[in-house]
Amino acid sequence: MKTIFLVDDSATILLSISNILGKAGYATEKAASGEEALRKFQSGVKVDLLITDLNMPGINGIELIKEVRKLPTYKFMPILFLTTESQQSRKMEAKAAGASGWIVKPATADDLLNTIKLVLR
Amino acid sequence: MDELTSVFIQEGREQLQAMENGLLDLEQDPDNHDNINGIFRAAHTIKGASGVIECHYIENFMHRVENVLDRLRNGEIHVSGDLTGLLLRCCDQLGRLMDVLEAGDPEPSAEVQAAGESLQIELNTYTAHAAPVAGGAIVEVETDAAGDVHSSGGGVVNTDSWHISVRFGLHMLRGGMDPLSFIRFLGSLGEIIALETVPDVMPPAAEMDPESCYLGFEIRLQTRSSKADIERVFDFCRDDCELRILPPNSKLHEYLKLIHDLPEDDMRLGEILVRAGALTQAELDEGLRAQLQVRLPGAEGAAESTPIGEILVDKKVVHKEVVEAAVHKQTQLSEKKAVEARLIRVQADKLDQLIDLVGELVIAGASANLLAQRSGQSELVESTSILSRLVENIRDSALQLRMVQIGETFTRFNRVVRDVSKELGKEIDLIITGADTELDKSVVEKIGDPLMHLVRNCMDHGIEPAAVREARGKSRRGTVELNAYHDSGSIVIEVVDDGGGLPRDKILQKAIDKGMVQPTQTLTDQEIINLIWEPGFSTADQVTNLSGRGVGMDVVRRNIQNLRGSCEVNSTEGEGSKFTIRLPLTLAIIDGFLVGVGKAAYVIPLDMVVECIELKSNTADRDFLNLRGEVLPFVRLRELFEIDGEQPARENIVVVQHAGQKAGIVVDQLMGEFQTVIKPLGTIFRHLRGIGGSTILGSGDVALILDVQSLIHRKTRQEERSMHANSALPRSTQAN
Numbered sequence: 001m002k003t004i005f006l007v008d009d010s011a012t013i014l015l016s017i018s019n020i021l022g023k024a025g026y027a028t029e030k031a032a033s034g035e036e037a038l039r040k041f042q043s044g045v046k047v048d049l050l051i052t053d054l055n056m057p058g059i060n061g062i063e064l065i066k067e068v069r070k071l072p073t074y075k076f077m078p079i080l081f082l083t084t085e086s087q088q089s090r091k092m093e094a095k096a097a098g099a100s101g102w103i104v105k106p107a108t109a110d111d112l113l114n115t116i117k118l119v120l121r
Numbered sequence: 122m123d124e125l126t127s128v129f130i131q132e133g134r135e136q137l138q139a140m141e142n143g144l145l146d147l148e149q150d151p152d153n154h155d156n157i158n159g160i161f162r163a164a165h166t167i168k169g170a171s172g173v174i175e176c177h178y179i180e181n182f183m184h185r186v187e188n189v190l191d192r193l194r195n196g197e198i199h200v201s202g203d204l205t206g207l208l209l210r211c212c213d214q215l216g217r218l219m220d221v222l223e224a225g226d227p228e229p230s231a232e233v234q235a236a237g238e239s240l241q242i243e244l245n246t247y248t249a250h251a252a253p254v255a256g257g258a259i260v261e262v263e264t265d266a267a268g269d270v271h272s273s274g275g276g277v278v279n280t281d282s283w284h285i286s287v288r289f290g291l292h293m294l295r296g297g298m299d300p301l302s303f304i305r306f307l308g309s310l311g312e313i314i315a316l317e318t319v320p321d322v323m324p325p326a327a328e329m330d331p332e333s334c335y336l337g338f339e340i341r342l343q344t345r346s347s348k349a350d351i352e353r354v355f356d357f358c359r360d361d362c363e364l365r366i367l368p369p370n371s372k373l374h375e376y377l378k379l380i381h382d383l384p385e386d387d388m389r390l391g392e393i394l395v396r397a398g399a400l401t402q403a404e405l406d407e408g409l410r411a412q413l414q415v416r417l418p419g420a421e422g423a424a425e426s427t428p429i430g431e432i433l434v435d436k437k438v439v440h441k442e443v444v445e446a447a448v449h450k451q452t453q454l455s456e457k458k459a460v461e462a463r464l465i466r467v468q469a470d471k472l473d474q475l476i477d478l479v480g481e482l483v484i485a486g487a488s489a490n491l492l493a494q495r496s497g498q499s500e501l502v503e504s505t506s507i508l509s510r511l512v513e514n515i516r517d518s519a520l521q522l523r524m525v526q527i528g529e530t531f532t533r534f535n536r537v538v539r540d541v542s543k544e545l546g547k548e549i550d551l552i553i554t555g556a557d558t559e560l561d562k563s564v565v566e567k568i569g570d571p572l573m574h575l576v577r578n579c580m581d582h583g584i585e586p587a588a589v590r591e592a593r594g595k596s597r598r599g600t601v602e603l604n605a606y607h608d609s610g611s612i613v614i615e616v617v618d619d620g621g622g623l624p625r626d627k628i629l630q631k632a633i634d635k636g637m638v639q640p641t642q643t644l645t646d647q648e649i650i651n652l653i654w655e656p657g658f659s660t661a662d663q664v665t666n667l668s669g670r671g672v673g674m675d676v677v678r679r680n681i682q683n684l685r686g687s688c689e690v691n692s693t694e695g696e697g698s699k700f701t702i703r704l705p706l707t708l709a710i711i712d713g714f715l716v717g718v719g720k721a722a723y724v725i726p727l728d729m730v731v732e733c734i735e736l737k738s739n740t741a742d743r744d745f746l747n748l749r750g751e752v753l754p755f756v757r758l759r760e761l762f763e764i765d766g767e768q769p770a771r772e773n774i775v776v777v778q779h780a781g782q783k784a785g786i787v788v789d790q791l792m793g794e795f796q797t798v799i800k801p802l803g804t805i806f807r808h809l810r811g812i813g814g815s816t817i818l819g820s821g822d823v824a825l826i827l828d829v830q831s832l833i834h835r836k837t838r839q840e841e842r843s844m845h846a847n848s849a850l851p852r853s854t855q856a857n
Contacts, residue, residue, distance in 0.1 A: 011466065012129040012170035019125070055162055069295075075332075078297040084169065092360070100297035101357030106172030118306045118354070121299055 002120055003027040005045065007037040007052040007064065008082065013105075017051070020109045026116075034059025041068050049120055050079045051103065054090055062090070062097045069098035078119035129174050130223050131466075136163040137219070138529070141212045144205050145535050151200035160208075161190040167215070178229055179218050182237055186211050189247045198247055207243050209536065214240055281369045282314055283344060283351060284394075286379060288322075288337035290361030298358060300336050306354050311344025317393045337363075337383075339393050376400055469562065472523055479512075479519045480710055480798035486512045487796065487819035513796065516710055525565055527605050527614070528556030533569070534576055534603060541580050548598040549584055555605035560612045564684055564704055568614070571677040571688075575616040575700050576601060578674075583620030583698055593695065595619070608703075611686075611728070616700040623650050623692035631658065650692055654678045685813060687779075687830050713797035713816070715824065716775060717790035718758045719766040722824040724797050724816055725786065729777045729829045733791055736772040744836075746785070748776070754836045755785030761811065777829050784833045799826060810835065 004026050008014045011032070018028040029047055031037035034056050050068060054061035061081050068074050078100040083091060091102055100119050103112060143160040146153065168183035186208070192198045214237055221229045229237070285307070289300050307313060319337035323329065342351070348366055355364050365379050380390045391405045486509045493505040531553045542549040584590075584599035591597055602617040625646055632638045632652045652658060656675040681688045685705050692698035705711070705726075713724035734748075745754045755774055758764070774785040799814045806812070813828035 010166045010170045011132045012125065013173055015128050016125055016173045055165060057159070057162065076294055076297055078299075084165075095296065095360065098296055105169050106175075117309075118302055119298065119357070121302065 001025065001027050002048040003029055003046060004116065005029045005031070005037065005040075005047040005050045007031045007034065007050070007056075007061070009033055009053060009056045013053070013082070017112065020112055021116075024109075024113050033057070034061065034064040037064055038067055041071060041074060044073060048077070049116065050074075050077060051082065051116075052079070053082045054094060062094050065094060065097040065099050078121070080115065080119060126174055126176075126222065129170050129176075130219060132170060133167050133179075133219055134216075136167050137212055137215055138532075139163045140167075141209065141536055142532060144208050144212065145539060147200055148202070148205050148539075157190075157194050161187070161194050164190050176222055178237075179215070179222065182211075182214065182218060182241070185241050185244045185248075186215075189244050192248060204247065207240070207247075209540075211240055211244070281343070283342045283348075283369055284365075284367040284371070284376070284379075285340040285342060285351065286337070286363070286365040286383060287340070287355065288319070288363040288383065289334045289358060291333045291335070292361060293334040293358060294332055296358075300334060300338075303354060303358070304338065304340070307340065307342060307351070310346045310350060310354065311342055313340060314343055315339075315341040315396075317396055319390075319393060373400075467522075472562075475519055476523065476710075479516050482512055483516055483710060483796045483798050484817050484819070488821065489819075491819035509796075516796065520561075520710060523562050524559040525562045526557050526559055527565060527568075527612075528553075530565055530569055530572070531556050531603050531605070534572070537573065537576060538580065538601060541577060545580060546586070547580065547584055548587055549580055550598055550600045552600055552602045553604075554602070558605040558607060558612060560704065564612075567680065567684055568702070568704070571680045571702070572603075572614070572616065574674075574677050575702075576603070579616060579618035579620065579698070579700075583618040583622075585621050589621075611703050611705055614702040614704070616702075617697065619697040622694040622696055622698050623653065623690070625649050625694060628652055650690055653690065654688075685828075685830075711797050711799060713795045713826065714775065715792040715795040715818075716758075716773075716786075716788040717792055718762070718788050719764040721762075721764060722792065722818060722822065723758065723788070724795060724824050724826045725775055725777060725829060726797075726826070727794060729779055731776040731778045731783065734774050734776065736774045736787055746774075748783075748785075751783070753783060753785050755787055756832055756836055757787040759787070759789075777833065779830050779833050782833055784836050786827070786829075786832065797826065 004021055006014055006017055006021075006028055007030075008017075009032055014030050014032065018030060021028050029040065029045060031040060034052075035058050037050075037052065038059060050065075052061045052064055059067070065079055065081065068077075068079065079098065081094050081099050081102050082105050083094075083102045084105050094102070101115065103115050107115075140160050140163040143156050143163065146156050147160065150156065164183055164187045168180055168187055171177075171179035171183060189198070189204075189208070193200070193204070198204070214233075217233050217236070218229060221233060228234075287303075293300065304313070304316070317339040319339060320335060321337070323335040329335070344351070348368060351366055352359075352364075355362065358364075363383065365382065367375055367379065376394065380394070383390055391400070394400045395402050395405055486505075490505045490509055493501040496502075534551055534553075538549055538551040579601050580599075584601070585593070585595075587597040590599065600619050602615070604613075604615040604617065606613055629638070629644070629649050629652075632649070632655075633640050635658070637652065637655060637658070638644065653674045654677075658674065678688055681702055681704070686703055688700065688702045690698060690700050712727040714727045714730045716723050716725060736746075744756070745752055747753070753774075753776065759766075759768065769789050772787050772789060773791050774787050775791070776783060776785050778784075795818075797816045800816060801814055802809065802812065810831050811828055812825050814826045816824050816826055818824050
């Protein structure tokens with residue numbers, strides 16, 4: 001079973017995405033902040049894909065992506081970030097930081113699962 | 122309500138509070154960019170989360186608010202009193218919308234919608250000159266590409282499949298993407314008829330970087346999907362890969378253009394296309410011949426791409442600096458955030474369930490204890506006593522789980538004081554102390570309304586207008602204080618103002634006018650002040666929309682009494698007034714002191730017990746005694762509750778204290794400390810004075826819990842009356 005790591009400071013979004021993923025047969029790992037996620041990555045959590053929000057207090061999504069990419073274990077792991085229509089400029093920034101792709105919020109379950117299918121190996 | 126919605130409501134209210142606090146800070150410090158970002162983030166989170174739960178009325182409303190905040194964040198508009206006022210009103214509206222969601226209504230009432238619309242009109246004045254939404258450029262590119270399909274020249278290539286040429290970027294693998302993913306995903310759109318790998322840019326093995334991607338593909342795809350759908354597959358790598366998509370039956374010249382545009386050698390690419398079946402050899406030959414005559418000199422594409430690359434690099438540099446600066450600031454915040462991350466959200470009813478279970482455990486433990494003691498086996502007694510000590514610890518920890526700080530309730534008043542002082546045209550500061558004082562969550566929830574009433578009253582009736590204050594030699598700005606602290610098993614909340622105090626004469630006059638007291642009656646100052654707690658009392662000369670409808674104070678008192686609490690008021694005319702609310706720390710389990718009268722058992726909350734003394738028999742006809750020079754009134758439970766049975770030779774007095782007043786309770790037996798799980802009385806007993814609840818003893822018997830506060834109140838009132846009536850010194854009896 002593939003494990004997907006979700007990072008979002010919104011409990012609503014964490015819960016809704018993990019519900020969708022759970023129904024689709026994925027295991028999930030969750031963190032409510034960049035700091036918490038980074039700690040888990042540093043301790044070598046075993047995941048196949050990271051999905052992170054960009055806009056978070058403390059360590060934001062872009063910083064998180066940069067830091068995670070620095071860790072050898074996760075050098076080639078697919079990373080998706082959550083974004084909104086209005087944040088086109090941040091897409092470039094996140095891609096430059098090492099993200100693989102993005103999911104535009106609010107996404108339907110199909111959009112979400114299709115995107116995940118695209119990037120998961 | 123489903124779990125997701127309730128999570129949203131909780132989160133939304135937290136973010137709303139954060140937004141409101143941020144806006145209040147913004148008024149004080151308009152240039153704090155971190156704060157503006159925080160406000161924006163809160164609004165943004167609410168909008169995003171409301172989209173997820175498909176609550177469109179909140180999403181749409183927050184979208185407007187976010188637009189204004191975005192402009193504020195970008196420095197396009199500036200902080201003003203009007204703007205923060207408007208945004209605060211938007212917070213109120215959001216709170217109303219949350220109420221609608223929480224109530225489970227399908228959409229807001231007409232009234233709420235109208236309020237939302239008028240706010241939107243105001244919000245629009247801040248976004249009216251905003252630039253149109255970006256994205257027009259992208260649309261143009263797409264129509265351009267579509268136009269190409271129909272352009273003239275060259276014969277139609279006889280193929281009914283799409284042709285996709287893709288050259289992936291070098292950094293693709295390092296971005297966590299796998300070229301195979303795209304091809305596999307493409308396969309899910311239709312059938313891949315042919316696929317040719319183009320590894321031409323692959324350097325010799327010695328120079329090759331295994332982390333780089335050197336691959337390109339020529340793909341023929343049969344599908345009913347649109348061009349946009351196919352393009353979307355490559356969304357994530359569009360920026361750093363070369364992608365050409367030709368629709369079925371494209372013109373030959375378009376294939377030729379493709380061949381020219383791609384970096385590989387024309388001839389070689391042509392061969393690949395032929396091999397893939399996109400073109401026939403004849404088509405290719407014809408095309409290349411025709412092209413030779415009109416061949417354009419120079420590689421335009423390459424020349425164009427350089428500056429774009431430079432711009433990108435520039436952009437990256439800018440972003441890097443911005444990010445670094447932001448990170449530097451955020452590290453200061455990160456420690457606080459780390460603490461928050463250690464919190465676990467638990468649903469309140471799960472906690473209540475736990476507390477209930479612990480209650481049962483306490484009762485069961487008490488019964489085991491009793492049986493062990495009866496059995497006389499010392500080992501059993503010892504082990505049950507260890508058990509009951511542990512149960513006590515569990516009880517305390519479980520109750521601790523429900524304790525929350527009162528700070529959140531208090532900070533709400535920042536907003537109230539700001540709004541109300543503006544409305545009244547008074548200058549009022551709010552001072553909060555003891556925000557970290559903890560009390561039971563269910564108490565916190567219910568204390569908000571009574572506090573609101575008291576604070577509003579203080580501001581409306583208490584604090585004088587600035588001019589009057591100056592005339593009285595006070596500072597122009599009035600203060601309202603909210604204090605909280607623990608005091609012998611209860612929590613005390615004070616609402617203090619430095620205004621004019623309660624006008625004794627005015628209150629008395631009003632009470633006489635209303636027929637609440639007789640003009641001939643003599644009342645102490647305290648008794649007069651206490652008249653404000655009576656139903657239907659109001660002294661404001663003018664009824665404002667804040668307070669002064671005369672329904673307030675008795676409702677406040679009733680609400681507090683429902684929480685097993687009490688309230689009192691002290692006031693000095695000209696200097697201010699102080700309202701003191703006393704609440705029990707918890708509503709579920711207390712340490713009790715068990716006493717017996719006849720065959721019945723009663724529990725007195727242990728926190729209120731001061732001492733126990735023996736009652737000498739020579740006080741039979743009195744109901745007070747001299748306790749070390751102090752008059753101590755007492756009640757006989759036997760008389761009060763009309764209990765049958767002989768009065769024993771020796772009686773005991775339990776001396777209790779509440780809010781500084783002492784009284785005695787006469788009982789037959791003292792049975793010692795007892796952990797008491799409070800079971801509420803049924804609704805028919807709700808108005809019973811003197812009894813606060815019931816509990817179950819280890820033996821299975823029911824014991825009533827005495828409401829000491831109302832007993833004392835009753836006793837001291839009687840006492841005061843009789844003192845006034847004959848104003849003679851009572852004859853005292855020596856107790857010890």
